[in-house]
Amino acid sequence: MKKFSKFLLSLIVITGLWVPIGAQAYTVEQDPIQFSYHPGYASNEIIVLHEAGNPSNVGTDSLDREVNFMKRNWQNAYVSYFVGSGGRVKQLAPNGYYQYGAGATGNSKAYAQIELARTNSAVTFKKDYAAYVNLTRDLAKQAGFTFDLDDSTPYGIKTHEWITNNWWGDHTDPYGYLAQWGVSKARLAQDLMVGLPEDGSETIVKPNKPNTPKYKVGQHVRFATIYNTPDDPNEKHINADQKWTQVGTITQKLDGRKNLYKIENSGKLLGYVNDGDIVEIWNPSQPTAPSKPQDSNLVSMVGTFTTDQSLPVSPDTTVESAALAWYDPFESMEYDGYVLANGYAWVSYVDYGGTRRFVAVGPDDGQVGNTWGKGFFN
Structure with missing residues (x-):
């Protein structure tokens, strides 16, 4: 089913404006990225839902910290909206701009992409989630979309997980973080259909036990993905097969950073990982066939x-x-x-x-x- 108005689509593509949201309890704070070049325009066929994926940034200022990092590193990853810190909404770029958050196909089609900052407060999450849902609904109205979530068509409201399953990538957000607060896929889909009070009074949360670090300094591990810096966002992950080895030692635990563990091998820095990037504890004494025969002249x-x-x-x-x-x-x-x-x-x-x-x-x-x-x- 076609989910957008051709007239509205044409208007959006031509103007590329900072489109105002209708009268709502939340206020859209304008905090624009200072682009050094024009990123171009998208075809405005979808809205993409994300979450920040940063368990180390859950304080009262998590929204501002995430936004400031994104503004400094927009050439690597950026979206048009960020929600967090008690239901605040920040707009970083005009609707319809080509954004860097969902792979080439998703980026080329996205009217807007929305990130959700994390929190460890149930009261804060309730307001964040309500604003996240209502902002998505308002943007869908502007773009002429229905409120259906992750349906089989290539139009409308999509999560990053839907992008992964249908086009490209390996991200599953925002479902993992929402599930920590007891918000299922079905609940998100229902809330998008009807909307929520901005004060969070109808947001139902059942927080799961927080994830604690599983690994220790000195352990040898095999990893599937890795990051070049302690603060690289999810979008900058590197597949392990792009490194010269997929095994290393945890040499440092980095509290308060996006990526918890520093990984080295034979004194060489490989990068930084989180629990989810690690496949297993690696025993260096276990037999492993060398990639090439050892030199007989050693x-x-x-x-x-x-x-x-x-x-x-x-x-x-x-x-x-x-x-x-x-x-x-x-x-x-x-x-x-x-x-x-x-x-x-x-x-x-x-x-x-x-x-x-x-x-x-x-x-x-x-x-x-x-x-x-x-x-x-x-």
Whole structure:
């Protein structure tokens, strides 16, 4: 079923205005992103519902903190509306702008995308949820959509989970966070149909037990997704197969950050993860087949090498092999052997995934003074 007015759609595309919401108990605060370039326009076929996914930001100022972060990093991810901190609503961009929150297909079709900031207060959540529902309804009216949620058509009100299931991605918000407060998919769909009092008096909540961190510093873990910084939003997750290894050690727990655990392998930073990114505890002693046979010329020798320049990590002693990672200048690595091959001296170690790695530390010319750092016969 077609869910939008062609006349209204044309008007929205042409104007790209900050469309005012009708008279409601909530007030839309204008807090616009300062775009350095025009992001373009969407085709205005859907509204996308999100939640911030940040269990570390649940205080009374969670909305402002989320918005400030998004405004600083809008080139990576941004939406047009954010709701939180007791039913407040902030508009960051005009309706109809191309936003970065739901993958290429979802972004190209989204009239508006709405994020919901988290809270640990039931009173605050009731107001947040009511404003979230009513804002969605008002935007749907503006765009000429029905109030149906996640139906089979490519039009109307969609959650990020619907985008994942039908077009692209792996996000399931906002259902996980709503479920923590006892709001089911069916409840959200019903509330969108009828609306809610802005004071939250008809929002029914049954908060689940808060999720506590499951892992500890020093544990070796295998991860499925990872982030480059402690404060990367969900949209910036990286699939583990894009890293040189999917196994690392938790070296630090970061309270108050979006991503709780710092992950390293053999002294190299891999990134940051949350409980949901971790697949399992990894036992380094369990047998693991190396990705390539170990070099038969490996000479056993234990040491620590400190670089004086950037050096690549290689899967073997072949000069043409692509770098898996890099050691920065003055970083150190512990090794358990070395190989002289293909004109270079290579120190070697086994990472926590059980795979042997190699780093060329200088030319194989017999001159220890020519190595690219200290700790290999010098």
